Amino acid sequence: MGAQTEFILKTSSLSITSSRKKILEIFLSASTALAHQDIEKLAEQYDRVTIYRTLQTFLDRGIIHTIPTTDNTIKYALCSDDCITSGHHHDNHVHFLCDQCGRTLCLDDVSIPAITLPKGYSMKEINMVVNGICKTCME
């Protein structure tokens, strides 16, 4: 556990601090994407500002990525392995937001289909987010 977080930090040439390890652990043990607020609650020993700055650092290094939502919050999730090790970010799966339990899930098995943009547009990133009821809430 500690080893894994330290490895990720070293790989991204970030210095190893307890707040970074803690926040990484939170992501590693989370089954869903997390909002800033979620992380604040789970890492309450650290200052709000530290969490803002740590999340920003992780985004810059491609350790985590953001998932856009329609409710004015941003959710963060760990990038998959190939996403971390490769130079730039590419996250090719669909995200699912459950309207009932509020969780944000990475549908790793559902990849984003290709689209053709009109002439003159260049694509850098693509996001596909589905709202609905998740498997757990349907049962």
Add this chain to the structure above:
Amino acid sequence: MGAQTEFILKTSSLSITSSRKKILEIFLSASTALAHQDIEKLAEQYDRVTIYRTLQTFLDRGIIHTIPTTDNTIKYALCSDDCITSGHHHDNHVHFLCDQCGRTLCLDDVSIPAITLPKGYSMKEINMVVNGICKTCME
């Protein structure tokens, strides 16, 4: 112009007020999706609270829809005609966010491809947002 905004309000059985007309006019003459902040600047004669409430009302009636972005802001855009008149909201085109000029464009001609969710998931809404450089900025 005034006639069009009043028609939209009447169709949605909303009372006709100057702030609602003004905000609708802003949307009608905008070529891109707008953030709350944009509307505040363009309708500065009205209270911030009024704008929040008006946008919420328009969302509830399906006059406008939201576009999720990765930068923690929500953008609003007019729904297309068939989107207004039909009972519930269905916005089937891809949205484009230009990283250079910051504008959010509705790519009306690019429809969202169908995807298959894993067993047990039900889909209510789907959003597809592309980041990159828009046509105007590429020239």
Add this chain to the structure above:
DNA sequence: AAGTATTTTGCAACAAAGTTGCATTCTATA
């Protein structure tokens, strides 16, 4: 067309979310 019920607005106060500068503490490295 005037009066009235209802809705909408603006204000004030507040709560939450995010940012910045700076002094202190911690980490990496020689």
Add this chain to the structure above:
DNA sequence: TATAGAATGCAACTTTGTTGCAAAATACTT
């Protein structure tokens, strides 16, 4: 282990969003 550089915590601040309530505007009835 000493030190340069990076990260953290704190305080103060700005921005963003919310709520209650009185005043004003709108819609409706006669």
